[in-house]
Amino acid sequence: MPTFDSILVTGNQTIQQDLQVNGNQTIMGALNVVGNETVSGDMQINGNQSIVNSLATGGDVDAGGNVLATGRLSASNQPALPAGVAAIQQVRHYTLPVPNQPGLVLKGTDGLDYVVFIDVSSGTPSLAIHLA
Template structure:
């Protein structure tokens, strides 16, 4: 297998098998990998990256824009109850939504998109839902 200190690709790069990076990887435009991609350091993408199957991370995924999934965005750790008591809260539904509302967008059984967010306008945090 050839070994290079630096590789500069000025056009497209298509990898039919696996890509292993032991340091950091910076992609200025698009990266398409048909096999596996293993990165030991950091991955920074300034363009787009499409993942057909799954993305597994041992830490956080920070997205400066939107993070989309055709199925689920999940958490594998089990939540724990915080110390102290709790108070009963209601879920608030806002029939008209604010444009570009920040929150978790989920598709409803009616096929429409809804945004979940935390409303603290009453002084007590409540789960809120609005149409996207």
């Protein structure tokens, strides 16, 4: 396999198999990887990047702007109950789930997934929840 100290691509780059970067990666335009992409250092994207399947990270994902999910944003770890007594607040609980309901998917202390969203049907914003 050829080894290069640096590669400059002034247009688009398409990789038909895997891309492995052992240092840092900066993308100024478009990068299309058909296989897998592994970055051992930092990855900085100054343009756009589309991920068709999954993005897995062993650390944090920091966004300088908004994180837009057209589906669901999920947290898979099971939470623990905080210490202290819960304050009484109005939260609307719907017993019947809505398939593909947009919202934040969180795992409950019972191990089940719940969808949390804002309900303004009464005119006053309320936190709402139902089983996913």
